[in-house]
Amino acid sequence: MTPPSIHRVTALDLKVQPWAWPFAQERRAEIDAHFAEAQRERPNLWNGRVLLGRSATFEGERLSASYFETDFASFLAWRDWGFPDRGVFNGFGMGALLASDGAFVLGEMGHHTSNPGRVYFPSGTPDLDDIRGEALDIASSVAREVEEETGLTAADYRPDAHWDCVFTGVAIAMMRVLYVDMPGDALRARIESNLASQEDPELAAIHLVRDFSDLTAAMPRFVTAFIEMHLSR
Template sequence: MTSPVIHRVTALDLPVRPFAWPFAQARRAEIEVHFAERQRERPKLWNGRVLIGRNPEFSESRFSADYFEVDFASFLAWRDWGFPDRGVFNGFGMGAVRSSDGAFVLGEMAQHTANAGRIYFPSGTPDPDDVRDGAVDVAGSVVREIFEETGLARQDYTAEPHWDCVVVGAAIAMIRLLNLDMGGEALRARINANLARQHHPELSAVHLVRSRADFTAAMPRFVTAFLEARLST
């Protein structure tokens, strides 16, 4: 795995353009078999539509890339098979929720999800519902994902103006720091209460990270890279 690189930007320019993905076309039959196998393991997986990126470029304080729509089965196969097409990337927004006493709040994905057991900030692969005026609205996607996963609404936190774009291999995590006027334990209790009201919550547990000692192997490298930079300041 390549070492993480963090680009701090204030603008995201992510237009959605039509693109016929050669990988998805050439390996269609294999992709369908793979998705059927994964669906037998996790019946709640749904082959909806998602957005992934190509042509990434960082210039001064802007991150630009082209996004295109593809079925989730193709995205999942590309990910599970070790990213065989390096001409595309998985670019997604994350909300780094931080409590008033400095604890970062991460969620552990439930067993019925495609990322079962992984621990990271509220996030999700962009989909067509995240498109505004022909471009991916990452800020809106983050607001939606945080509400769906934790119950926290936009008025509950203050967002910093910039994004830390953490590049690790085929992933680009666009992470925005979100500050809440609530202590870590109280915040975890509030999120757990919200999860208890849901029939099929996306999260199975809530974790607080205050130092590197709280890192686990279940946290993706783009998450720990962001935390290392933030916890050292």
């Protein structure tokens, strides 16, 4: 990945268009074998349909890009093999939960997920449920992921008006602060209670970040870059 750069935008113009990904076609047998091995290690992995991006441009306060449909197995192989096709990127939304006392709230992914042990904000690779007409609705994707992972609904937080897009070459994390009118410890306890009620939760633990000392190596660089920007203000 390239060093992260952060672009603040207020508009996301993300078109979903048909496109055949050469990587997924030309390396089909290798991809299928890779996914079969991944499933042996983590049987809950599901080869559903996801959306990846191409041709991203930042113009003023707008991010524009084209998205295409592919299978999760192809995405996983592309990621695990070091992003061999640099003409596409993983563009996803993240709900940066911010408690009333200034604590960011992040989740640690469970061992059965495709990112075990990683710590970040609620997020997920966009899928077909996030399409509205011919466009990708990142705001809806974020709301869905936040509810699935934490139990919080849109009534529990106030989204910021802008997105901070952290660009790393092969990924664009479209991050939006979600203000929650609750102190960090209370918010963590509420989310932990929700996780305890789930049969197979995605998250294994909840982490609070109040200052630079709370940042860890388990947090991807695009997450720490975003938090560092906010803590430096």
